[in-house]
Amino acid sequence: MTGLAISTQRLVHIYRTEGHDVAALSGVDLDVAAGEVVGLLGPSGAGKSTLLSLLGGLFRPSAGKIFVGADELSSVSASRLDELRAAHVALMLQGAGRNLLPYLTARDNVAFAQDGARRAGVAVPGVGEVLGHVGLDAEADLPLEQLTPGHQQLAALAVCVATAPGVLLADEPTSQLDHEAADRVLATIGRINRELGTTVVLVTHNPDVAARLPRTVTIRDGKIGGEGRSGEEYAVVSADGFLPLPAHALADLPPGTLLRFHKERDVYQLLVEQAGNEQDRNEEDR
Known part of the structure; x- marks a missing residue:
């Protein structure tokens, strides 16, 4: 078999x-x-x-x-x-x-x-x-x-x-x-x-x-919360568009944080807006 x-x-x-x-x-x-x-x-x-x-x-x-x-x-x-x-x-x-x-x-x-x-x-x-x-x-x-x-x-x-x-x-x-x-x-x-x-x-x-x-x-919480590949941790987009954040990111991104995706060429950048400030986060995905 x-x-x-x-x-x-x-x-x-x-x-x-x-x-x-x-x-x-x-x-x-x-x-x-x-x-x-x-x-x-x-x-x-x-x-x-x-x-x-x-x-x-x-x-x-x-x-x-x-x-x-x-x-x-x-x-x-x-x-x-x-x-x-x-x-x-x-x-x-x-x-x-x-x-x-x-x-x-x-x-x-x-x-x-x-x-x-x-x-x-x-x-x-x-x-x-x-x-x-x-x-x-x-x-x-x-x-x-x-x-x-x-x-x-x-x-x-x-x-x-x-x-x-x-x-x-x-x-x-x-x-x-x-x-x-x-x-x-x-x-x-x-x-x-x-x-x-x-x-x-x-x-x-x-x-x-x-x-x-x-x-x-x-x-x-009953959902796919992330994947690890060769020691690297990744968030996984579900079929309904749900994107769970890695547990270690929640300390910097508390509930109520506004997130925005920006695509430049073939690279997506996750932009975080807190208290009116826009910050580029070190998170990219192709």
Whole structure:
């Protein structure tokens, strides 16, 4: 299986809590190319895990569309959605134990994870091949309780890629690990991406993890709040013209600040007007 592209269009998700409707996502437009690695950043409650769950087909959005490969998740049949989740889209929950059966070894966990794909008629790699991808050959037959936290996380990763899925969705895969184990897990995810072509979307709060990713997307208040590319942060214009400012700019541009765009040749300049004064800001976009 090669990587699958992901696209969301004006994605909205509303849930009800304590008698009130809460918009977890408010019009998210996101495109992830097949084989790309993308990190989702943002404060707690911003909507990152909700977005990950929607991409994994755990529930349907309130509005908008989600495309994974050629499938639009809100319109596919229940049987096709089951097949996608069993074989093509893997969701790794936060905490290794939530992805593993504790009474089985890593080898048996991987074999169990492949059963659904086999029943759907999908060809799967050998168990030994999967364990080799994550570097667990020597620990494959040990009881899970004898594995280190880092090796348990690698076992969870092996379960998630047991079917060579086109998409891997990982929720905080390094949050409970020390620095050395976290490095090993990230390196293994990178190797899976390179060797299998799997598209990877992972949630993280760790700035060190984010710095190692080629692309990051920041979620703020249920919207795309910015993108990072090779260490540079960019604001992203949404389909409805919404332009969120980077968090660090808000200290200089408080609510009520007047902004104006000026185009000179092919360059846009953002002009800021405060108290009747016009100032050129160091922000340009082609």
